Amino acid sequence: MKIIMLGAPGAGKGTQAKKIAGEYNIPHISTGDIFRANIKNGTELGMKAKTYMDQGLLVPDELVVDLVVDRVNQADCTDGYVLDGFPRTIPQAEALTEALKKLGQKVDYAIDVNVPDENIINRMSGRRACVGCGATYHMVYAPTKQEGICDTCGGELILRDDDKPETVGKRLNVYHEQTQPLIDYYTREGILHTVDGTIDIDDVFGAIVKLLEA
Numbered sequence: 001m002k003i004i005m006l007g008a009p010g011a012g013k014g015t016q017a018k019k020i021a022g023e024y025n026i027p028h029i030s031t032g033d034i035f036r037a038n039i040k041n042g043t044e045l046g047m048k049a050k051t052y053m054d055q056g057l058l059v060p061d062e063l064v065v066d067l068v069v070d071r072v073n074q075a076d077c078t079d080g081y082v083l084d085g086f087p088r089t090i091p092q093a094e095a096l097t098e099a100l101k102k103l104g105q106k107v108d109y110a111i112d113v114n115v116p117d118e119n120i121i122n123r124m125s126g127r128r129a130c131v132g133c134g135a136t137y138h139m140v141y142a143p144t145k146q147e148g149i150c151d152t153c154g155g156e157l158i159l160r161d162d163d164k165p166e167t168v169g170k171r172l173n174v175y176h177e178q179t180q181p182l183i184d185y186y187t188r189e190g191i192l193h194t195v196d197g198t199i200d201i202d203d204v205f206g207a208i209v210k211l212l213e214a
């Protein structure tokens with residue numbers, strides 16, 4: 001089962017991708033997490049990516065595509081995977097389609113988690129990320145048991161720099177210009193499924209399971 005998550009920043013792609021990965025025992029591959037891990041480790045890729053991420057811009061396609069193609073070719077991906085945050089541009093989608101075609105494979109589901117712009121700023125200002133393990137919470141909708149402390153690893157929670165309101169507006173513009181066209185792309189491929197991302201986290205997941213098992 002090869003799944004792509006689409007949706008605006010803050011729509012809940014990561015939240016749902018982790019639940020899907022857990023339910024179906026397939027890897028969750030988040031390009032945002034991969035870049036943040038590279039930044040934390042001070043790699044060359046991380047340093048390059050950071051200059052774009054801090055501005056709310058997309059990292060150039062050439063820094064992303066090979067990384068993902070290599071990742072989906074690893075042994076743990078043979079039964080499928082859930083891609084979160086990739087593809088984000090038409091060239092990335094085309095590169096993925098081509099790379100999979102060479103292996104005689106294709107993406108099975110593109111799931112668009114639909115949340116209107118009005119809800120996004122609110123979502124992002126409440127999102128908190130663990131500096132230790134990268135787990136994501138929300139101050140209101142997905143709180144930790146103890147305030148400010150990660151349930152999983154006990155790490156400190158922070159508001160991501162790129163989740164500050166001034167950057168979120170820019171990321172939304174980038175989403176509409178560069179990523180939203182993927183909805184048409186995957187509609188044409190015949191694999192697009194849309195779920196309402198404004199309802200409770202568990203209800204969104206219920207809708208996803210229903211479509212995957214239809």
Ligand code: ADP
Nearest residue numbers: 009010031032052053057058059064085086088
């Ligand atoms: P969100 O959770 O808000 O959707 P991500 O964690 O997926 O954000 O991504 C954070 C940032 O990392 C993006 O704003 C972008 O700069 C960069 N990034 C992640 N994935 C990609 C990608 N596929 N192509 C280009 N840039 C990416």
Ligand code: ADP
Nearest residue numbers: 010011012013014015127137138141142200201
């Ligand atoms: P994305 O990966 O699309 O950027 P996240 O999964 O990180 O989005 O979710 C963004 C924020 O909104 C997080 O703080 C998350 O806990 C919260 N969130 C996710 N889904 C929902 C939902 N259905 N209702 C309310 N809050 C949600």
Ligand code: ZN
Nearest residue numbers: 130133150153
């Ligand atoms: Zn943690």
